[in-house]
Each structure stands twice: as C-alpha cells, then as structure tokens.
Amino acid sequence: MYDVLIIGAGVTGCAAARELSKYQLSVCVLEKESDVCEGTSKANSAIVHAGFDAVTGSLKAKLNVRGNQMIPELSKLLDFDFAMNGALVLCFDKEQLPQLEELKQRGIDNGVKGLEIVSGDKAREMEPELSDEVAYALYAPTSGIVCPFEMTLAFAENAYANGAEFRLSEKVISIEKTPEGTFGVKTDKGLIETKVVINAAGVYADKIHGMVSERPMTITPRRGEYLLMDREVGGKVSHTVFQLPTRMGKGILVTPTVHGNLLVGPTADNIEDKEDTSTTRKGLEEVRAKGALSVKDLPFNKVITSFSGLRAVGDTHDFIIEETEVPGFIDAVGIESPGLTSAPAIAEYLRDIVGTILPLEPKENFISERRGVVRFSRLSPEEQNELIRREPAYGSIVCRCETVTEGEILDSIDRPLGATTLDGVKRRTRAGMGRCQAGFCSPRTMALIAEKLGIGIGEVRKNGCYENGKGGEGDA
Amino acid sequence: MREFDLVIVGGGPAGMAAAIAAREKGLENVVIFERDHSLGGILNQCIHNGFGLHTFKEELTGPEYAYRYAVKVDELGIPYETGTMVLDINDKREVTIISPGRGVETVKAGAVVLAMGCRERPRGALNIPGFRPKGVYTAGTAQKLVNIEGVVPGRSVVILGSGDIGLIMARRMTLEGAKVKAVVELMPYSSGLKRNIVQCLEDYDIPLMLSHTVVDIRGKDKLEGVYVAAVDSKNVPIEGTEEYFECDTLLLSCGLLPENELSRSCGVVIDPRTGGAVVNESLETSIEGVFACGNVLHVHDLVDFVSEESARAGAAAADFVKNGRRTGGEQIKLIPGNGVRYTVPGTVDVTNVEQEVHIRFRVTGVFRNSSIVMTCGGSEVFRRRSRILVPSEMQDVVIKKEKLEGLSGEMTVEIRGE
Structure with missing residues (x-):
C-alpha cells in the first residue's frame, strides 16, 4: 500500500x-x-x-x-x-500599446518584477535582429x-x-x-x-x-508545432521574443534554447487525437510566416528538426x-x-x-x-583528461555534432531511471540532437543500448515500451 | 607538445591519399588522425562494387579500395592514430585531439590537410511533416546498420531522394529480402549516377518516381507508411495527387553536406555553394598551411576523383612545409557562369601550377549537346563539347599551365548551347 x-x-x-x-x-x-x-x-x-x-x-x-x-x-x-535571458513581448502597431500596458499592469499585479515598456528602437537596440515593424515591446527581465x-x-x-x-x-x-x-x-x-x-x-x-x-x-489536446534550428544560428536572438498573446495562447515565439539552438513556434490547434504529435505542412508554414514577423531573416535553411507537442487544455x-x-x-x-x-x-x-x-x-x-550526466564538452581539458584516465569511454566521441562521449551515453543508460531507448539517451545526453540528427551516432548508440539491455541491435527502440518488459525497472 | 610537419584530419580515402602523396614528396613527419577504429572511412560500409575503375582500372568493393590505400600507408610507414577525433584546430595550426588512450592533447602542425568527408542531409532539414517514429533513417545510417552491424532495419521500404547511397541501398535492401516500393525524387532528374539507376533500380524493377516527394509520415512509435505526392515546377506538392505507401522503413538520400565544423572553428572561409572551403590551385584554404580535399571540400560522385584530388592536396601541403609559401604570381579568379553551380578551385596562381590545373564543377541542370567554355579577358581558354551534362556528374577539366600563362583577372566557366 x-x-x-x-x-x-x-x-x-x-x-x-x-x-x-x-x-x-x-x-x-x-x-x-x-x-x-x-x-x-x-x-x-x-x-x-x-x-x-x-x-x-x-x-x-x-x-x-x-x-x-x-x-x-x-x-x-x-x-x-x-x-535567465529575459523576454520581449512585441507589438507592431501603436494601437496595440494599450494591450501591452495591460499586460504590464497584469504582470505587476501578479508580482512580476522589473517589467518595462520600451520603444521599438530601444527593443532593436536590445535585440538587433528584431523586425523594423516592432512599435513597442514589453521587457520582462525575469523570463528564462x-x-x-x-x-x-x-x-x-x-x-x-x-x-x-x-x-x-x-x-x-x-x-x-x-x-x-x-x-x-x-x-x-x-x-x-x-x-x-x-x-x-x-x-x-x-x-x-x-x-x-x-x-x-x-x-483538449492543443497541438503546437515547432521548428528547431542549428546552433550555428542560435545567436540570432538572445531574448525570448513573444508577440502579443491571443485567446489561443502566447503566439509564435522566437527564442534561443539553453543548448544554443534557435526555436520558433508553436502553433495552437485544438485536435481530438491525444496521440497526434505529428507536424503538418500547414502548421510549419504558419510557424515560418509568423516567426518572420518578429525577427528579420530567420534562417529557415538551418532547420535541423521539427516537432509538435500537445498542451493539456x-x-x-x-x-x-x-x-x-x-x-x-x-x-x-x-x-x-x-x-x-x-x-x-x-x-x-x-x-x-x-x-x-x-x-x-x-x-x-x-x-x-x-x-x-556529466557534460564532457563543457569541462576544461584537465577535467576531461582526469575523467578519461578514470574511464577511457569518455575519450571516445560518439555524437560528433554535440561532442557526446561513450562515457556519457553509458552513464545515461546505467544511472537510476536510466535510458532504454534512443530518445531516452538523447534527452539525457544530447547524443543525436545536433545537426546530423543521429545519422552518425545512432548505430553506435543502438549497440550500446542493446549491450546494456541484453537485446539485439534491431530490437532497440527509438521510443515507447519494450514488449518483453525491458526497461521500466525503476523500483527502489 | 607533440609536433608534426603534417597533420591529416581523417583516414578515409582522402586522408590516406593525401598522406601517401606527402610522404612520396619526401615529407617524413606525417600523421593521420582517424576517429573510427580503422582506416578507410565511409568506404568500409560500402561493400558494393564499382570503386577504382579510374584508379586501378578494375572494379573493387569499397573495403577493397580502402585496403589498397591502407596497405600503401603501412608500406610507407606513415603513422596513424585511430579512435582519435580532432576536436579543434586553431589559426596557429594547433590541433586538439581526443582518444581513450591519450586523453585530450594539443599537437602542433606545420600544415594541416582537412579530409573529414561529408554527411547526409537529415530529415529535419528536409521539412517533411508528420510523426517522428522509428524506421526513418538516412540511407547511410541504414547502410551501416545492414553492412556493419548486420541488422536489416525493415521489410518494406520507401526511399526519398535518388542520391547514390539511396540507389545502392534500394538494391541492398532488396537483396536482404526487403520490398523496396519506390524511390521518390523531388527533382525531374535523379541526383544519382546513371549506372546506379540501371543496376540498382531498373534491374530490380524498383520504380523511380521523379518530381514526387514525401508529404506525410505516419505512425507514432513505429513507421506505418508515407504519403507521396507529385510536385509542380516549383517543387510544391500538388494537392489531390497523394498516394499512400505502407512501409516500415523510410530511407533518406537527399544530398550530402561537407562536414566543416572544424574548418569553421579555425576560420576557414566556406563557399556557401559547395559547403566546403574556398581553395586556391594548391587546394589551400583561406588559412595559410591548411589544405582541404575530398568530400569535405566538395561532394564527389566517384572515390577515384577523391583520391586523385587528395594526392594533389597532400603534395601541395608537403611543398608548403618544405618550401614555404610561394606568392607573387598573377591571380586568376574563377567565376561560375551560366549553368555552372560552383568551381573548385576558386582562384589560380599560375606560378604555383606545376604542369596543369584541375577545375572541377557541377552543372545546375541537364544540358544536352552543349559545351563547357572558359573565357578570360575576352579570349577562349577552353572548350569541350558534351552530348549530355547532368548535375549528378562532377565535371573535371584539366588545363595545361601554358594555357594560363599571362592571364589574370576573371575567368568565367559556363555552359553554352549549340
């Protein structure tokens, strides 16, 4: 009990x-x-x-x-x-200023610190790639x-x-x-x-x-579709850039991620199927079109993946x-x-x-x-060498794009509540999350998972549950 | 700090050919760093034949072709360190490497040859909507699974893109007992070699659907099928033409991208058209003493051309180490004109050309009964007539040094109809 x-x-x-x-x-x-x-x-x-x-x-x-x-x-x-990178909520028209003021007041009433309305020029000073159309912005320094x-x-x-x-x-x-x-x-x-x-x-x-x-x-599952771009262009913006919210949500945002990529999205579509995390041509086009309103020349040729998630409304x-x-x-x-x-x-x-x-x-x-899981690529050369001396698997790079070592992947599988799938390893180590999207590392990662779980390489799953009950053994 | 006259990044066909040529030019202190556990690079998983027709005048498999170079590397006693990945190169030609045995180490290089090869364009870059289930692989990943790991990823297959690896994998999967339902190509022409279309598709009755693309991927955990639609002249899918293919595997063969993260990190200028370094006649990049060759420079269709090009890069790097930089000659800047997507090299300094210079490029579309024409300062330097020129075949033009003497300024490379 x-x-x-x-x-x-x-x-x-x-x-x-x-x-x-x-x-x-x-x-x-x-x-x-x-x-x-x-x-x-x-x-x-x-x-x-x-x-x-x-x-x-x-x-x-x-x-x-x-x-x-x-x-x-x-x-x-x-x-x-x-x-804590701060956020800017954009409005593109002087007539929308009262809505921005209202948002600011609501924030103050909610206890949010440091809110400030800035002019379009000031916003562009803070975030040079913002659209010329931006008239005003609400700056929220505590957004992260x-x-x-x-x-x-x-x-x-x-x-x-x-x-x-x-x-x-x-x-x-x-x-x-x-x-x-x-x-x-x-x-x-x-x-x-x-x-x-x-x-x-x-x-x-x-x-x-x-x-x-x-x-x-x-x-109601409300689906949101996103585009994720290469780290090469992750510096396009430094703040999270919102547009004025609507009834369906906070609109399409453009933001850096903590891993240095650039993320644009989401759409907001109420759907019926609670499993339908597919992306759609229409949805991704909407992401591109609306994202482009906020930030100039978004480098959509640097998209490395698209995905969708379901909000529980x-x-x-x-x-x-x-x-x-x-x-x-x-x-x-x-x-x-x-x-x-x-x-x-x-x-x-x-x-x-x-x-x-x-x-x-x-x-x-x-x-x-x-x-x-240790982030090998963030360690100093001395720390890296110390780690490799202790465990040579840290000297072997499996994911080239994100510089993830075999040691990290093994740790992600071995640790409590460890990964049992490719996506599980990816979420814990970033192996496969880079620009080649697991093209190079997946066979090696699959082999490491297969060895640890005692299954064949072909049986290794990308996500989901193993029929034979492999994985999921997390009892204390 | 260990010091080398020449560090070669990558022990695939490009790296091995560069190392051999540098040693044959008399350079002793050469090393190859290879991230995999053996030399050979991607050739090790290319177990089909068709390699070496130019180089050895016979048909070899990928591993056989690689083996011949690896034997030569051994015979010449060229040191190589496997399981060793280069993490960084700086503009002082200090190269940081990592391996399980030696840890992280920075070495000094007199010259560097970049020979990291290329990788496949992943699904995300193709913007195919739908789910993200198991069963979607790049063709090369599937090739590795089948040929190296011994795992066939599925039983019923659709292939998007008709690049050579996709065509090869259509045959490979068929031979492994899978049903390849279609190869779907966005363009009105294939991006693969003609011989691969014949030998890998037509011989096995695999349909090639030109001007079509995958518009939706179905199946949440495991791939269940894909929708394929025809595209219009702007490559936009035409509504109402969707056709559903039940399949458990979707292979992507939609182009190769030179793997230039390291080159960028040391400041090498990249040509956006090739995705590879901008180089001169010696295959030297914008950073002095850093050379590039093979698929990291521009994507080749035949390994024979990779080897030939890389040998030139290795020889040039050896010359740089021994004699330093030779400058002062007239620069000719190559301009891609009508029908030409890019040229490698981008500039030619005639004083550095020994006997001849190779100019390589790809055409932008299919040209019939046309000529490759190069002009400089109003005079024609080169002309060659071709019955057909296609984007899938890299063009290689060899120009003798005497043809270039006295020229300067811009030289345009273009395709002219007859």
Missing part, C-alpha cells in the same frame, strides 16, 4: 514526487511510457515564464510567479540547464529558458534517490475506491493499492479523472489542482502553459493538499542535490 500514487511521470508528476519524497511517505509514480518526460513535458517552448500572462488571482498566475522564483535555485541544486527534459529527469532522479518508486511502461486500466477509503488501481501489470491518488496524466487526465469522479471534465482556462469530491483523489490537470514554469510550485501546492489527508513528517536524510 502506497501513501501516494502519482499517475503520470511528466514534469508535474515528477516535481510532485520529489516534493513528497521530502516526507515520510511511500510515493510511487506510474507512467504508461517507458521513460519519464514522454508527453507534453518533452515538447514545448522550454520557457520559464515571468508570469504576466495569467489572469491576476488565478492559480496559473500564482504558481507561475512562484515557479519562476524557484527554478534558478533548483537548477543549481538539481543540475539542469537554465538561463530551461532544458525541459533535464528538469523533469532531475526531479525524477532526485525523487528516486529519496525513495520514490517509478513504475514505468505500466498503464492504468481502472481505479476502484475500496470500502476502507483507499484506492485499488488496476493496471496492465497488476493491482496497486494506495491511500491517495494524484492525477497528473496530462492530456489523459480527463480519462483518469473519469475513472473515479462523477464530475464531467474534458482535456482544461475547461476553465486555469490549472485545476484540487482534491475532488472523492476523498483522497487529487487532480492536477489542465496543466497547459505555464505548466513547466509552475511545476515546482504545483508540487508544493499538491504537497499542501496531501497534507490535509496524510500527516507530513519531514525526512531527516532528504538528499536535496542531484547530479546529471
């Missing part, structure tokens, strides 16, 4: 697991995919939003601003990439960029180090409330008993909710984080943007809800730090 079962190992679920692992609770995270960070958390704009967008007083506003304040410190403690994979992995690995269990490649089939007031969660692999359930199932949160609660809820335009009418069943749903930014704050909020149900006794031996 677990104290808390979290359904979904996205950033919300993993952050919640880490927060709850600070207390004397048995916590388990259940995930239908073979890895953490396989849904919405892996395909988004990777922005740590300042917090001026959300309606003042909403949960989104409160948790966004709190999350924004927490992430810089967490990035150091948990070793994930973060940079983060690696969403590393952040999610960091929460998960740290939770794991503190005793949280992870049951991967395991899918919920039904949930029963027992006469004793606990829950019996039936999965494709067995029955799990728990006192509390946290529903952090992303685009599937309505399905999980519907297994327990009578109250109607729908989660709820009915209320706000996050829904509450204990439902069924005692012990907690929803953390509708976590659309700014969900990534808010994740650590959502985790605290969930902890407080759990605290009304179960006693929260802090652990004395909580491990607050976590170290990720």
Whole structure:
C-alpha cells in the first residue's frame, strides 16, 4: 500500500514526487511510457515564464510567479540547464500599446518584477535582429529558458534517490475506491493499492479523472508545432521574443534554447487525437510566416528538426489542482502553459493538499542535490583528461555534432531511471540532437543500448515500451 | 607538445591519399588522425562494387579500395592514430585531439590537410511533416546498420531522394529480402549516377518516381507508411495527387553536406555553394598551411576523383612545409557562369601550377549537346563539347599551365548551347 500514487511521470508528476519524497511517505509514480518526460513535458517552448500572462488571482498566475522564483535555485541544486535571458513581448502597431500596458499592469499585479515598456528602437537596440515593424515591446527581465527534459529527469532522479518508486511502461486500466477509503488501481501489470491518488496524466487526465469522479471534465489536446534550428544560428536572438498573446495562447515565439539552438513556434490547434504529435505542412508554414514577423531573416535553411507537442487544455482556462469530491483523489490537470514554469510550485501546492489527508513528517536524510550526466564538452581539458584516465569511454566521441562521449551515453543508460531507448539517451545526453540528427551516432548508440539491455541491435527502440518488459525497472 | 610537419584530419580515402602523396614528396613527419577504429572511412560500409575503375582500372568493393590505400600507408610507414577525433584546430595550426588512450592533447602542425568527408542531409532539414517514429533513417545510417552491424532495419521500404547511397541501398535492401516500393525524387532528374539507376533500380524493377516527394509520415512509435505526392515546377506538392505507401522503413538520400565544423572553428572561409572551403590551385584554404580535399571540400560522385584530388592536396601541403609559401604570381579568379553551380578551385596562381590545373564543377541542370567554355579577358581558354551534362556528374577539366600563362583577372566557366 502506497501513501501516494502519482499517475503520470511528466514534469508535474515528477516535481510532485520529489516534493513528497521530502516526507515520510511511500510515493510511487506510474507512467504508461517507458521513460519519464514522454508527453507534453518533452515538447514545448522550454520557457520559464515571468508570469504576466495569467489572469491576476488565478492559480496559473500564482504558481507561475512562484515557479519562476524557484527554478534558478533548483537548477543549481538539481543540475539542469537554465538561463535567465529575459523576454520581449512585441507589438507592431501603436494601437496595440494599450494591450501591452495591460499586460504590464497584469504582470505587476501578479508580482512580476522589473517589467518595462520600451520603444521599438530601444527593443532593436536590445535585440538587433528584431523586425523594423516592432512599435513597442514589453521587457520582462525575469523570463528564462530551461532544458525541459533535464528538469523533469532531475526531479525524477532526485525523487528516486529519496525513495520514490517509478513504475514505468505500466498503464492504468481502472481505479476502484475500496470500502476502507483507499484506492485499488488496476493496471496492465497488476493491482496497486494506495491511500491517495494524484492525477497528473496530462492530456489523459480527463480519462483518469473519469475513472473515479462523477464530475464531467474534458482535456483538449492543443497541438503546437515547432521548428528547431542549428546552433550555428542560435545567436540570432538572445531574448525570448513573444508577440502579443491571443485567446489561443502566447503566439509564435522566437527564442534561443539553453543548448544554443534557435526555436520558433508553436502553433495552437485544438485536435481530438491525444496521440497526434505529428507536424503538418500547414502548421510549419504558419510557424515560418509568423516567426518572420518578429525577427528579420530567420534562417529557415538551418532547420535541423521539427516537432509538435500537445498542451493539456482544461475547461476553465486555469490549472485545476484540487482534491475532488472523492476523498483522497487529487487532480492536477489542465496543466497547459505555464505548466513547466509552475511545476515546482504545483508540487508544493499538491504537497499542501496531501497534507490535509496524510500527516507530513519531514525526512531527516532528504538528499536535496542531484547530479546529471556529466557534460564532457563543457569541462576544461584537465577535467576531461582526469575523467578519461578514470574511464577511457569518455575519450571516445560518439555524437560528433554535440561532442557526446561513450562515457556519457553509458552513464545515461546505467544511472537510476536510466535510458532504454534512443530518445531516452538523447534527452539525457544530447547524443543525436545536433545537426546530423543521429545519422552518425545512432548505430553506435543502438549497440550500446542493446549491450546494456541484453537485446539485439534491431530490437532497440527509438521510443515507447519494450514488449518483453525491458526497461521500466525503476523500483527502489 | 607533440609536433608534426603534417597533420591529416581523417583516414578515409582522402586522408590516406593525401598522406601517401606527402610522404612520396619526401615529407617524413606525417600523421593521420582517424576517429573510427580503422582506416578507410565511409568506404568500409560500402561493400558494393564499382570503386577504382579510374584508379586501378578494375572494379573493387569499397573495403577493397580502402585496403589498397591502407596497405600503401603501412608500406610507407606513415603513422596513424585511430579512435582519435580532432576536436579543434586553431589559426596557429594547433590541433586538439581526443582518444581513450591519450586523453585530450594539443599537437602542433606545420600544415594541416582537412579530409573529414561529408554527411547526409537529415530529415529535419528536409521539412517533411508528420510523426517522428522509428524506421526513418538516412540511407547511410541504414547502410551501416545492414553492412556493419548486420541488422536489416525493415521489410518494406520507401526511399526519398535518388542520391547514390539511396540507389545502392534500394538494391541492398532488396537483396536482404526487403520490398523496396519506390524511390521518390523531388527533382525531374535523379541526383544519382546513371549506372546506379540501371543496376540498382531498373534491374530490380524498383520504380523511380521523379518530381514526387514525401508529404506525410505516419505512425507514432513505429513507421506505418508515407504519403507521396507529385510536385509542380516549383517543387510544391500538388494537392489531390497523394498516394499512400505502407512501409516500415523510410530511407533518406537527399544530398550530402561537407562536414566543416572544424574548418569553421579555425576560420576557414566556406563557399556557401559547395559547403566546403574556398581553395586556391594548391587546394589551400583561406588559412595559410591548411589544405582541404575530398568530400569535405566538395561532394564527389566517384572515390577515384577523391583520391586523385587528395594526392594533389597532400603534395601541395608537403611543398608548403618544405618550401614555404610561394606568392607573387598573377591571380586568376574563377567565376561560375551560366549553368555552372560552383568551381573548385576558386582562384589560380599560375606560378604555383606545376604542369596543369584541375577545375572541377557541377552543372545546375541537364544540358544536352552543349559545351563547357572558359573565357578570360575576352579570349577562349577552353572548350569541350558534351552530348549530355547532368548535375549528378562532377565535371573535371584539366588545363595545361601554358594555357594560363599571362592571364589574370576573371575567368568565367559556363555552359553554352549549340
């Protein structure tokens, strides 16, 4: 019997697991995919939003601003990439200035620091490649960029180090409330008993909710398509460049990533299929057309990949984080943007809800730090040589584009909650994320995974679950 | 710090030929750094035949061709370090390398020959919409899986792009028992060699769909199929022409890109048309003492031409080390004119030409019954008639030194219809 079962190992679920692992609770995270960070958390704009967008007083506003304040410190403690690069929200017409003023006021009301409206010329001084059409911009110095994979992995690995269990490649089939007031969660692999359930199932949160609660809820997948460009042109902008938001979201942004690429997107299209992460010709054309409004001469010939992600859009335009009418069943749903930014704050909020149900006794031996896979290319030559002396696999480069060594790939597979797929290795090490998009390194990476998992090279998956149960063994 | 007269980056056909030529010119202190565990480069996975017709007057497989050069490297006692990747080259010709055995080390080079080869254009650069499942590979990655790792990536295959590796892999996958349903080419002509179209597609009844492209990729985890559509004269897909091909493998053979990250890091000027360095008649880049040859300079269609070119680069690098730079001659600047996409070299200093200079280029489209014409200062320097000129075949024009003596300024290379 677990104290808390979290359904979904996205950033919300993993952050919640880490927060709850600070207390004397048995916590388990259940995930239908073979890895953490396989849904919405892996395909988004990777922005740590300042917090001026959300309606003042909403949960989104409160948790966004709190999350924004927490992430810089967490990035150091948990070793994930973060940079506070600042953002500019552009308007192209003097008539839009009141909207920009409104955004600024909302930001101030939400508690965002340092907001300032600047002229088009001043904005171009800050960001020389901005379009000549920019009339005014809202400058938000506390906006940042983060690696969403590393952040999610960091929460998960740290939770794991503190005793949280992870049951991967395991899918919920039904949930029963027992006469004793606990829950019996039936999965494709067995029955799990728990006192509390946290529903952090992303685009599937309505399905999980519907297994327990009578109250109607729908989660609409809102697809966003992106183009990612080569590091060669990553310096095109240094700030995150937004356009004035619309009802459907924050519009097409142009931003550097923490790894030095240039990211343009997303579109916003409500779709029906919760698995449809395909890109479309129309969507990618829209990204190109709208991105070009903000920044001059975007180098679309330097695109190295395109992708799409699904935002989990709820009915209320706000996050829904509450204990439902069924005692012990907690929803953390509708976590659309700014969900990534808010994740650590959502985790605290969930902890407080759990605290009304179960006693929260802090652990004395909580491990607050976590170290990720070493980034060989960032070390000094002396450090690199020291590492190679200890482990010669660090002297062998597998991914040429991103200078990723065999040592890093082996670590990404061997470490707790390690990678079992090509995409898993990629998210942990960046092998295959560069301009050749795994053309050179994938056969070697596949061979390393195959050897570690004891399977044939041809069986190595790009993503998804192994039928024979390989991978997903994350029990403490 | 270890010092070498000549550091050669890459032990594929280009690097080996350059090393051999430099040694034959009497340069002793030469080293090859190769990132793989053996010499040979991409030839090691090219187990089909057709290599060496020019060089050895016989048909060899890729590994056989590489082996002949590797034997020569051994016979001449040229040192090479495998498992060694060059991480950085600076403008002082200091070369930083990494290997499991020696760690990270910086060595000094009297001259450098860049021979890193090229890589394939990945899916992202092609902007094909759809899912990103398992089963989408570049043709070369699939070739490595089949020929080196012994894994056939799938049973039913569509190939996008008719580059030579794609054509070779159409045959290879067929021989491994897979069904190759179509080779789809955006352009109205193939970018592969005619002999490969005949031997790899026509002999196996594999359809080549010209002026078509893949417009959608289906299957979330594993590839399920692709939609192929016809394109108009501007290469835009024509709505309503989509055809679905069920397949578990999509191979991409949509062009090769010279791998010039290192060249850029040391400040070598890159020609955007070739993706390779701008070089002079000695195949020397914009950085003194840094030479480039083979597919890192411009993508070749035959390894024989790579070897020949690289031998010239190796000899020129040896000459640079022994005699220093010779300057002062009249510069001729080569200008790609009508129908010519680029030229290698970009400039010629006649004083540095021993007997002749090779001018290599590709045409921009298919030209029938046309002539290659080079003119300088109003006078014709060269003319050669061809029944057909196609972009897939690199042109090689050899001009004797005496033809160039006294010339200066711009020399235009163009295609003229008859």
